[in-house]
Amino acid sequence: MTRQIVHVELGARGYAIVIGSDLLAEAPAIISQASQATHVVLITDTHVEKPHATTVAEHFADHGCRVDLMVVEPGESSKSVEMADQLWRQLLGTATDRQSLVVAVGGGVIGDLAGFVAATYARGLPFAQIPTTLLAQVDSSVGGKVAINLPSAKNMVGAFWQPSSVVIDTETLTTLPTREYRAGLGEVVKYGVIQDAAFFQFLEQHVEELNARHADCLRQVIARCCQLKADVVRADEREETGQRAILNYGHTFAHALEAVAGYGELLHGEAVSIGMVCASRLAESLGLVDPSLTERQVELLAALGLPTGMPTCDRGKLWEVMQSDKKVAHGSLRFVLPTQLGNVKLVADIEQEKVLAAMA
Ligand SMILES: NC(=O)c1ccc[n+]([C@@H]2O[C@H](COP(=O)([O-])OP(=O)(O)OC[C@H]3O[C@@H](n4cnc5c(N)ncnc54)[C@H](O)[C@@H]3O)[C@@H](O)[C@H]2O)c1
Numbered sequence: 001m002t003r004q005i006v007h008v009e010l011g012a013r014g015y016a017i018v019i020g021s022d023l024l025a026e027a028p029a030i031i032s033q034a035s036q037a038t039h040v041v042l043i044t045d046t047h048v049e050k051p052h053a054t055t056v057a058e059h060f061a062d063h064g065c066r067v068d069l070m071v072v073e074p075g076e077s078s079k080s081v082e083m084a085d086q087l088w089r090q091l092l093g094t095a096t097d098r099q100s101l102v103v104a105v106g107g108g109v110i111g112d113l114a115g116f117v118a119a120t121y122a123r124g125l126p127f128a129q130i131p132t133t134l135l136a137q138v139d140s141s142v143g144g145k146v147a148i149n150l151p152s153a154k155n156m157v158g159a160f161w162q163p164s165s166v167v168i169d170t171e172t173l174t175t176l177p178t179r180e181y182r183a184g185l186g187e188v189v190k191y192g193v194i195q196d197a198a199f200f201q202f203l204e205q206h207v208e209e210l211n212a213r214h215a216d217c218l219r220q221v222i223a224r225c226c227q228l229k230a231d232v233v234r235a236d237e238r239e240e241t242g243q244r245a246i247l248n249y250g251h252t253f254a255h256a257l258e259a260v261a262g263y264g265e266l267l268h269g270e271a272v273s274i275g276m277v278c279a280s281r282l283a284e285s286l287g288l289v290d291p292s293l294t295e296r297q298v299e300l301l302a303a304l305g306l307p308t309g310m311p312t313c314d315r316g317k318l319w320e321v322m323q324s325d326k327k328v329a330h331g332s333l334r335f336v337l338p339t340q341l342g343n344v345k346l347v348a349d350i351e352q353e354k355v356l357a358a359m360a
């Protein structure tokens with residue numbers, strides 16, 4: 001069976017990401033190589049429970065582990081203090097201790113929530129991830145950021161908590177709703193634009209396989225994305241030097257769109273798709289790139305079934321939301337803009353007029 005391994009090199013906190021198809025049966029063996037737990041707590045949501053998490057639970061039981069399966073409601077609202085509290089209590093009730101291992105089986109919501117609970121319970125439990133959305137496989141399961149939301153602030157309470165291993169089974173994507181799958185492709189395209197022109201070209205040449213969720217193609221694409229993100233994370237694990245900021249390409253626009261269009265209207269990856277086009281237009285207006293770079297992105301994103309045009313919404317409100325992003329960036333609104341395919345730079349203090357024009 002073909003599989004690829006990406007090593008996230010973070011010294012003592014380093015770990016391997018194993019990517020292939022039909023890997024769930026081997027997940028216990030792979031995960032136990034890095035962590036010798038005899039008790040496993042699987043955290044999942046109701047969409048993932050039946051098709052995948054119960055299978056994983058059976059495999060861990062066959063492997064000789066005591067297994068507890070904890071199932072939460074799907075959706076962003078589960079990344080809450082209340083849900084973390086419920087899970088902490090369930091951990092207490094199942095005699096979980098530092099010999100136990102928490103395993104997230106699900107999308108980014110489950111990865112962030114389970115990771116947060118693992119990071120905080122008993123001052124930190126070992127943690128592994130079996131991500132089941134494309135977004136989680138190429139983005140949220142790499143890098144160690146875990147978090148829950150406060151009612152008015154996303155990801156406000158969290159930690160950097162690296163997993164001991166990540167197992168990515170591309171077969172799990174066969175049950176993912178089309179819209180969620182495509183949204184993940186938005187982040188995939190992002191890596192090409194910010195870091196790897198050859199990878200962008202590979203995507204252009206494999207649109208059909210991608211749309212058909214072809215296992216071989218997915219394995220290669222996911223492995224490349226994990227490697228690219230791992231490179232950035234290694235250089236700036238705790239987001240201190242600004243290098244990790246390049247991953248936010250398209251995201252300043254996307255966050256504003258998500259907030260103004262209303263959460264739930266646009267999926268994150270869809271907003272990122274539109275946001276990348278806006279960022280590329282902004283780069284054009286500053287003379288950094290020529291229009292053909294934007295056109296290439298529009299064509300690829302559209303071929304992958306992603307939106308690229310701005311929805312009708314209040315531009316003034318978009319600008320306001322972007323201003324609140326400033327707090328995060330120490331007082332200046334910085335955009336990640338392409339300089340050529342495979343390369344971006346941070347640009348601060350861009351006039352409002354130019355930013356609004358990029359959203360036309
Ligand atoms: N930690 C990080 O670095 C990081 C990075 C990016 C995003 N995130 C977080 O990730 C979250 C979004 O993740 P997401 O897009 O995976 O959303 P999600 O976890 O909500 O999953 C999307 C939907 O797909 C369902 N699902 C998951 N896997 C499935 C499968 N294999 N088959 C059928 N249905 C399945 C889920 O139940 C859910 O309804 C956000 O909370 C975001 O903040 C974190």
Ligand SMILES: [Zn+2]
Pocket residue numbers: 187251268272
């Ligand atoms: Zn994103």
